Amino acid sequence: MLKRIVTTLALTASLTTAVFAGGHTTKIPFALDWKFEGPSAAYFAAVDNGHFASEKLDVEISAGKGSLDAIPKVATGKFPFGFADINSLIKFIDQNPGAPVKAIMMVYDKPPFAVVGRASQGVSAPKDLEGKVLGAPPPDGAWAQFKPFASANGLDLSKIKVEPVGFPTREPMLKEGKVDAITGFSFSSFLNLVRLGVPEKDIQVILMADHGLSLYGNAIIVNTEFAEANPNKVTGFLRAVAKGWQDVIADPKMGAAAVAKRNPAANVELEQRRLQLAIDQNVLTEAVKRNGMGLVEAARFDKALTQLAENYDFKTQVDFATIYSDAYLPKDGSLKLK
Numbered sequence: 308m309l310k311r312i313v314t315t316l317a318l319t320a321s322l323t324t325a326v327f328a329g330g331h332t333t334k335i336p337f338a339l340d341w342k343f344e345g346p347s348a349a350y351f352a353a354v355d356n357g358h359f360a361s362e363k364l365d366v367e368i369s370a371g372k373g374s375l376d377a378i379p380k381v382a383t384g385k386f387p388f389g390f391a392d393i394n395s396l397i398k399f400i401d402q403n404p405g406a407p408v409k410a411i412m413m414v415y416d417k418p419p420f421a422v423v424g425r426a427s428q429g430v431s432a433p434k435d436l437e438g439k440v441l442g443a444p445p446p447d448g449a450w451a452q453f454k455p456f457a458s459a460n461g462l463d464l465s466k467i468k469v470e471p472v473g474f475p476t477r478e479p480m481l482k483e484g485k486v487d488a489i490t491g492f493s494f495s496s497f498l499n500l501v502r503l504g505v506p507e508k509d510i511q512v513i514l515m516a517d518h519g520l521s522l523y524g525n526a527i528i529v530n531t532e533f534a535e536a537n538p539n540k541v542t543g544f545l546r547a548v549a550k551g552w553q554d555v556i557a558d559p560k561m562g563a564a565a566v567a568k569r570n571p572a573a574n575v576e577l578e579q580r581r582l583q584l585a586i587d588q589n590v591l592t593e594a595v596k597r598n599g600m601g602l603v604e605a606a607r608f609d610k611a612l613t614q615l616a617e618n619y620d621f622k623t624q625v626d627f628a629t630i631y632s633d634a635y636l637p638k639d640g641s642l643k644l645k
Contacts, residue, residue: 335367335388335540336388337350338371338386338390339370340374340390340525341370341492343569343570344573345577345579345583346585348559348582349555351562352551352561353550354368354565356554358550358554359547361547364540366544368569373447373448374391374392374446374525375392375395375448378395378408379399382407384407387529388529388544389527389529390414391526391528392418392451392524393524393525393630395451396526397612397615401621401623408529409528409531409629409631409632410528410631412526412527412548412601413526414589414590415524415589416524416590418452418515418525419514419585420448420490420492420520420522421493422515423488424481424488425481425487426508426511428484430511433456433460433513434461437466438467439468439488440470440486440487440488441470441486441488441489442471442480442485443490444472447474449515452520452522455519455615455617459614460519470485472486478496481500481505482503482504497512497584498577498584514588521607521611523603524589527544527548538635542637545601545636546641549637549641549644552600552644553641555586559582559583563576563578590644601636602636603633605627608627
């Protein structure tokens with residue numbers, strides 16, 4: 308697999324570098340993890356407000372199908388940049404040593420991995436899951452972290468019945484009482500249930516990061532061969548992304564409208580709420596307010612690895628430097644969020 312990755316990458320990187328050599332604006336495909344919803348607003352704002360254009364980047368944003376989706380797209384060189392769960396990236400690199408992909412900017416400093424239950428079905432806290440049915444999509448990023456979450460909260464997994472469900476059926480099954488709780492991203496599952504008519508006071512969001520997990524969440528990832536050939540363009544991309552987040556933090560309504568412009572089925576009010584939840588719970592943390600956007604702390608990363616190892620057998624010795632680099636983060640103050 309790695310040989311195919313490198314072969315494809317070499318061709319892609321050489322073609323892209325040739326375009327940049329002339330100093331022209333060029334199209335850059337960017338792979339998201341999920342469909343166009345509120346939390347993707349920052350990237351659309353970076354397009355609409357000219358931040359990518361000022362870096363001579365014409366960015367084309369593609370929707371994804373889950374936390375794993377963008378990683379192989381970037382590793383093969385098909386996409387120079389992506390947005391993906393760093394924990395999934397760690398496992399991918401462990402399984403594909405030398406794969407040319409790395410995280411370069413943390414976005415969800417506090418990951419949105421959550422268990423979402425209903426008070427009316429007896430699920431309001433982690434321990435309530437015992438004796439209940441948990442609906443979990445197998446590719447779901449939150450489900451991938453359930454075992455260390457269970458360990459951190461002293462749950463007896465033998466007392467929890469896990470029902471594999473699809474992404475489209477996850478929230479409807481909880482609404483209909485076919486499962487008692489689900490795994491998912493906090494902002495998405497909560498508002499999907501609201502849209503389905505579940506009373507908000509009945510929805511219980513159990514954020515894993517508030518119950519023992521030290522994990523980081525989704526980050527901007529890059530094809531490393533592309534980055535080495537075009538370091539200034541990579542820094543420019545990250546600067547534009549940070550400015551996009553600044554824009555939507557200042558004006559979430561504008562951000563939701565930018566999403567609806569690409570997704571006619573989107574409800575602007577709902578997506579504004581989804582965006583605000585992501586900002587408040589996942590992006591604008593106390594650490595980000597202090598230090599700026601994008602950083603990964605080595606000590607927290609090491610603790611997260613220990614928790615990941617509860618649910619995954621590492622084949623190699625994971626090196627922090629092979630997973631994340633801050634080398635491309637802009638140094639001009641553009642990472643400050645407030």
